[in-house]
Amino acid sequence: MLTNRQLFLQHLGQTSDSPLMIEIERAEGVYMYGPTGEKYLDLVSGVSVSNTGHHHPRVVEAVKRQVDLYMHLMVYGEIIQSPQVRYAERLAGIFPGELETCFFVNSGSEAVEGAMKLAKRFTGRSRIVSFKKSYHGSTHGALSIQGSEQLRNPFRPLLPDTFQVSFNDEESLFTIDERTACVVAEPIMAEAGVICPINDFLKKLRHRCTETGALLIFDEIQTGFGRTGFMFAMNRYNVVPDILVLAKALGGGMPLGAFISSNRIMSALMKNPALGHITTFGGHPVCCAAGLASLNVIIEDNLTVRCNEKSDLFRQQLRHPLIREIRGEGLLLAVDLANSDLVRYIIANSPKYGLILDYFLFCADAFRIAPPLIITRDEILWACGQLKMLLDDASKNLIEK
Numbered sequence: 001m002l003t004n005r006q007l008f009l010q011h012l013g014q015t016s017d018s019p020l021m022i023e024i025e026r027a028e029g030v031y032m033y034g035p036t037g038e039k040y041l042d043l044v045s046g047v048s049v050s051n052t053g054h055h056h057p058r059v060v061e062a063v064k065r066q067v068d069l070y071m072h073l074m075v076y077g078e079i080i081q082s083p084q085v086r087y088a089e090r091l092a093g094i095f096p097g098e099l100e101t102c103f104f105v106n107s108g109s110e111a112v113e114g115a116m117k118l119a120k121r122f123t124g125r126s127r128i129v130s131f132k133k134s135y136h137g138s139t140h141g142a143l144s145i146q147g148s149e150q151l152r153n154p155f156r157p158l159l160p161d162t163f164q165v166s167f168n169d170e171e172s173l174f175t176i177d178e179r180t181a182c183v184v185a186e187p188i189m190a191e192a193g194v195i196c197p198i199n200d201f202l203k204k205l206r207h208r209c210t211e212t213g214a215l216l217i218f219d220e221i222q223t224g225f226g227r228t229g230f231m232f233a234m235n236r237y238n239v240v241p242d243i244l245v246l247a248k249a250l251g252g253g254m255p256l257g258a259f260i261s262s263n264r265i266m267s268a269l270m271k272n273p274a275l276g277h278i279t280t281f282g283g284h285p286v287c288c289a290a291g292l293a294s295l296n297v298i299i300e301d302n303l304t305v306r307c308n309e310k311s312d313l314f315r316q317q318l319r320h321p322l323i324r325e326i327r328g329e330g331l332l333l334a335v336d337l338a339n340s341d342l343v344r345y346i347i348a349n350s351p352k353y354g355l356i357l358d359y360f361l362f363c364a365d366a367f368r369i370a371p372p373l374i375i376t377r378d379e380i381l382w383a384c385g386q387l388k389m390l391l392d393d394a395s396k397n398l399i400e401k
């Protein structure tokens with residue numbers, strides 16, 4: 001009989017020739033467990049998904065309760081489903097400005113697609129501006145605006161009339177004009193290696209969009225739900241977009257995406273013609289129930305505020321000659337080693353040290369630290385101890401050789 005490892009390679013489509021290849025049987029809190037007693041501390045959260053940790057009892061209970069009532073009923077937007085309306089109402093209560101109407105979809109990429117379509121319909125324009133080294137998803141539209149020519153090029157032709165400009169560069173703002181339907185921006189650029197805005201760049205971007213009538217879309221798929229020490233990065237920088245895009249932690253561990261706007265803008269998808277975005281499983285009731293339970297945990301357990309103390313502890317503890325810089329906000333951190341071979345070694349060997357680590361798509365010199373927000377002080381101390389041993393090991397094996 002083939003092992004799961006062999007079956008994984010034979011029967012599952014692969015995304016690279018170097019998958020992490022560890023097998024997980026169960027996950028709880030900040031830990032993942034292998035079939036023969038391996039235990040790993042998760043420093044990635046499935047890429048900013050498991051903000052309330054794995055198998056949170058309140059999330060699991062909400063899922064079970066909803067499964068017992070109903071699962072899929074009908075395509076999105078026809079039947080009043082309590083988990084959807086309750087979650088949308090709760091979200092509207094925590095968003096600033098006019099962000100009150102939520103269009104639920106399945107994933108981050110689909111939410112980005114929906115947001116771009118909405119902006120085109122609302123403005124009657126076609127041009128889309130985004131930023132170099134941004135990541136917005138892998139579907140054709142989202143791929144067209146993400147900021148890596150290397151990832152984009154093999155799939156041409158893509159969406160026309162898209163422009164990628166430099167983040168934090170005021171000159172870029174002049175690309176935005178009366179032909180621009182929207183600007184899509186991550187308020188903190190995650191896959192670029194956690195690049196934060198400087199010199200009020202987001203405020204200036206907001207101003208230029210307002211001036212030209214272009215809609216500002218914030219992709220908070222990675223930065224949302226307390227990850228950066230604020231509920232959303234837009235709260236940190238006091239800038240409100242016209243459309244907000246969410247996924248990942250939105251579903252509390254279940255697949256869910258959403259684009260959110262004012263009722264006035266959102267109504268552009270419902271007429272002339274109707275059905276501006278159709279999605280069968282968007283806003284799946286089990287996913288909405290899980291997401292609402294997870295959001296309640298984040299708020300009631302004050303995970304957002306405590307995230308900053310935990311971030312400081314990582315920064316204090318992670319001192320090592322191989323570390324050039326630790327960047328980021330809250331528990332979205334990039335540990336920069338200024339050397340991509342070292343980063344590859346650290347990530348490949350992290351399971352041996354009981355840790356799960358991951359790369360950034362567009363920053364080969366750094367690895368990611370983004371644990372569940374429930375991580376405790378003792379768990380951080382232990383993880384940093386392991387990481388320093390792993391860095392020593394890398395020093396011996398790569399640098400001194």
Ligand code: PLP
Binds near residue numbers: 219248
């Ligand atoms: N936007 C950002 C900032 C992301 O990090 C991702 C996924 O990593 C996406 C969009 C795409 O989300 P999904 O993988 O759910 O399609």
